Amino acid sequence: MTRPPPDAQTVLVAGTASHVGKSTVVAGLCRWLADRGVAVAPFKAQNMSNNAHVAPTPDGEWGEIGVSQYVQARAARRQPTTDVNPVLLKPRGEGESQLVIDGQAVGHFEAGSYYDEHWERARDAAEAAHRRLADEYDVVVAEGAGSIAEINLHDRDLANIETARFADADVVLVADIERGGVFASLVGTLELLPEDVRERVVGVVVNKFRGDVDILRPGLDAFEERTGVPVLGVLPYDDPGLPAEDSVSLPPVGERRVEGADDHPDPVRIGVPRLPRLSNATDVGPLAREHGVRVVYLPLDGSLADVDAVVVPGTKNTVDDLLALREAGFDESLRAFEGPIVGLCGGYQLLGERIENAQVEGTGDETTVPGVGLLPVVTRFDHEKRVRPATYHLDGVGPLAGASGRVSGYEIHAGETVAAGDVATPFTLDGTASAALGAAAGRVCGTYLHGLFENRLARAAFLDGLGAPTRSPADDQSPDPADRAATLVAEAVDLGPLIPIADSSGNRSPDGRKL
Helix, strand or coil: CCCCCCCCEEEEEEECCCCCCHHHHHHHHHHHHHCCCCCEEEECCEEECCCEEEEECCCCCEEEEEHHHHHHHHHCCCCCCHHHCCEEEEEEECCEEEEEECCEEEEEEEHHHHHHHHHHHHHHHHHHHHHHHHHHCCEEEEECCCCCCCHHHCCCCHHHHHHHHHCCCEEEEEEEHHHCCHHHHHHHHHHHCCHHHHCCEEEEEEEEECCCHHHHHHHHHHHHHHHCCCEEEEEECCCCCCCCCCHHHCCCCCCCEEECCCCCCCCEEEEEECCCCEECHHHHHHHHCCCCEEEEEECCCCCCCCCCEEEECEECCHHHHHHHHHHCCHHHHHHHCCCCEEEECHHHHHCCCEEEEEECCCCCCEEEEECCCCCCEEEEEEEEEEEEEEEEEEECCHHHCCCEEEEEEEEEEEEEEEECCCCECCEEECCEECCCCEEEECCEEEECCECHHHCHHHHHHHHHHCCCCCCCHHHHCCCCHHHHHHHHHHHHECCCCCCHHHHCCCCECCCCCEC
């Protein structure tokens, strides 16, 4: 039975490739519409990313969604729920991903198994989630994934083709001119779209342009004449500061890269090992955005000689990244390093003495794997996954010395960590301090709290201990990245053909939903 089209207008922001700026356009549209009284929600039917955040599920539990959809929901000034990203694939290596549907982990599958055995379930969940959003909101701004023109996937392209169809969406194409060949990519994308989806394209946006638009104008005119599709705008090259959606923004494994915005003459340098299965890289973003701080992504065979501290990030596969780290000799570098070390989630686990009940990739054997040995803790894996928001009380020691107060974030992890020796437990939850939350010994600290450095008191204590330039609370009052994205989009894009409802008004609930 064919269902009637949803009540809400849906705009699908699709791309000619990955990393062309779809997430920024979606966040900008969400904030721009929300600030004009429009009930708006983001949506991404299927995301592939190890950058995840916690959000409530339709059943009132806690589940996982992609960080970008969490940020986009906040840009829309609404409570993020798993409906904004009902299907999440979290790669764990060797062509296998963890499948998360409606926030809950279903299992680990190779691509063929997913498409053959689980895709229909995922599609049904995505359509149901979109319909719930369409029942509550006037506009749904959907984000595609990668390129919408992957013709080998058109019969199972959930984030692009299927979303365009079941959401009855208007489609806007975004292309990245900095990569070169922007007109070829746009024309080629249009040529390869299924006819019914091609008819839904209302316009294109050229992104990341540097220079004089007048010089580009003849190409824009020729494109419109050739395709009949209007160019809605040309976005200048700018980074509003939104967190990266996936690993495309990270340096390749084995490559070194430095991140940091300003030109301080003597910056503090924080090393981050580029683990092969690194997850939640957004945890170090607040450090990179600080004045006088550089975050240096290090290859595992690289040196720690020129960094002042190390943050070991999360990982989708702690055991195999621990083995990769050891094979490259990075564990020895960590043990010899004399500066502060902070481990986050999987990074906390691998800094301990050992991991029990572990499974090495490619084998079914359960085994005990020695850790780096910098914290006297032991982690034992089980099948239960903890997914929840969390607020701890921090009495900082070691790398976080001087921090005292509440720190908020979220937990997404399997495994339970316990003390195996004399260790400080600086994190307290419900009056209980334990290594299950975090631990510290000497210059080393670890915690399960994702978002630790989003908290100013933890960030300031860590950087103060490194001698970073001092900041005042006023320094944290930088423009909201969502506001910057909204301004960027509104000033450069003709939004009329996209969102005619934008000038309407109506009664709204406090969180922006229909009444």
